[in-house]
Amino acid sequence: MLRKRIWVTLFLLVALLTWVLVPVSAKKVKLTVWGRDLPDDDPAHAYIKALVEGFKAKNPDIELEYVALGDPGLMDKTKVVMASNTGLPDIFQSWGGSVMGGYADAGRLLDLTKELKDIPGSAAARQAMTWKGKIYGVAPFFAIAGIFANEDLFKAHGLEIPKTVAELEKVCDTFLAKGIQPIAVGARDKWPVLALYMYLTNRYGGYEAFGNAQARKARFDSEPFVKAALKYQEWAKKGYFGEKPLSEAYGDAQQLMATGKAAMHITGSWMCAQYSDPGFTDQTIGFYAFPILEGGKGKATDIMGMTDIGFAATRAARKKKDAVVRFMKYAMDPEPCSAEPGRICSVPGVKSPSRLNAMASAVFATAETVQFWWDQDLPPMVTSPLNDTMQNFFLPDADVKKALTQYEQLVEDNIGPVK
């Protein structure tokens, strides 16, 4: 009888413990993260894979649901849920700037200033994820625009990497005469045109040129913008961008560089991984700062940059701030960051994975001012019209001044007139 009682008591005790403990251990915090890339074996996705797998392994009390939405799926879906204020993820991949600012203004984001202000990282990357003085996320990788140059082709034709725009033109003329496309651009996709236009405008008008137009102290059809557009058009007419630049997609531009058919590619440092991958190209490619313009206001140390990979948190995660902060901190940890084969890391202590990446990092290190990519810094209602406007630069008969004036009118309608 006693034995039976002991068994019954033991059974009840086990049942009680199971009832009490199991729900506690099962009650994990669920964190939903929306990203662009799959955490698969693609070298370009190495960081995301390391981040997702590493975070899961190091945080067993958090259930991480990572959803890869692709491009433009991530941006489209994020926009829809932000507008409807339903179905928000806890964290989403963000490029910061004005788009993130729009979400912040609408009250959809979680202010993490207190929690993230002391995380070590580059000032430019922190600035990209800051809006109106509040930090909403982290940017472990930051991209800068510069010139990818095929060093083999430069050497073969006895050319030096250009330090001035005049030298750049001479280099382009030489390549053109040798039947090599001087610059690959990918103008069909519109946005790749911007990198060179930002630099040309900067070199003519200085760092303030864009800032003044954005702050409505100057027009977008003022001198530096028009001069840069005319220079662009002049180069297109000369054939610097090939015979059919508007048919060339960004992927085509990469192929032209990879096969040695083009000598230079002015684009973001995110291409470092591919251009240093022997499986992608057998050419020796280097990364250099955009040249200065003699007599112009812009400096070689004025660098165009943007968030390459960043994350921001939404208000949906306000009750699990601790888990969000742990994710953000791990995103900025050298461990997953070291898995990245190409991008410029904002985290101190992470070694450059390749010579090309080291070159891009060195250019970034010289930056005295970092101008955010215009299409990340301007409000969304005027960014895609800017990309459309820039395609005019490739049409020999287009009136680029008129196109910029039309763009200015659109900016006036949406942001306001020049004060």
Place this chain on the structure above:
Amino acid sequence: MGKAAAVKTPQLSMGKRKAEKKKRDWHSITFQALFLLPALAFLIIFMYYPIIETFRTSLYQTTGFGPARFIGFQNYARLFASEEFRTGFVNVLAWAFWSVVIQIPLAFYIAFTLVVYKTRITGFLRAVYYLASVMPSAITAMLGRFIFAPTFGVISSLANRLEWKWLASIDFLGNPNIAFWSLFAMATWAYTGFSIVYFMANIEQIPMEIRESAQLDGANLWQYARYIAIPMVAYPIRIIAIISTVGSLKLFDLPWLITGGGPVYATTTLAIILYKQGFVNWQYGRAAAVGVIIFLLSLIFTIAQFSFQRKSGELD
């Protein structure tokens, strides 16, 4: 007694029958309503309400965040003032026109030839022509880019190998004057298959006796097609014309995937403008205004087509 009963019985049964009929009618109405309600609710929630809501949104300035501001018809005014919209508007009308003028006669010609010259490979050819129609737009667009790409494209590579410089120099997707036609060529290949199969099915329905009597009367194939086949498949031709026209007004996938609406606005369409305004530019009000314009244009074309058919007695 028997007679009285015989007279009374029908009176009683008639009243009873009326009551039963009334009851049955109610049952029938309830029954019908039960069947209709889900479909009706579906239509109201997912079709009529969004149409009304889209029209309402088109009168507001809204980014989707914060309060919307009523601005009357300003979204429409701004759209018609913009070069992008005007180009897109003209493009879809041109696309609709050329679809009817080129694609339908071409489809009819191929269908007629396949039916008239029926051989063992007709079935195979039907499948070949239809294949492009069942392919996803993304694949068709990839093929288009692969064919027209400037350096590594099929045409460019072939022209370079054959040293046909005139062909190699054509900028199929980057020249604003040619890009529209390059896309149209791809669309003709992609969309004509359905029309061919539809026309074939209808031409095959024409009784053999009619063709034989036409042959006995000395009609050649052209006359048979002109005076017998075309009038007899006039209704299917109009149906295809409506589908092509309305499809053109909503055109999005091929231009977006192949050229992104460029160069500049050369291949943009109303649906591309709608997408860009809503999802890229955050101008929900203006995107809704484009949606309303597409809806109205489609409605006008459809009503015009049906009233034309009603006048010609086809719908009676």
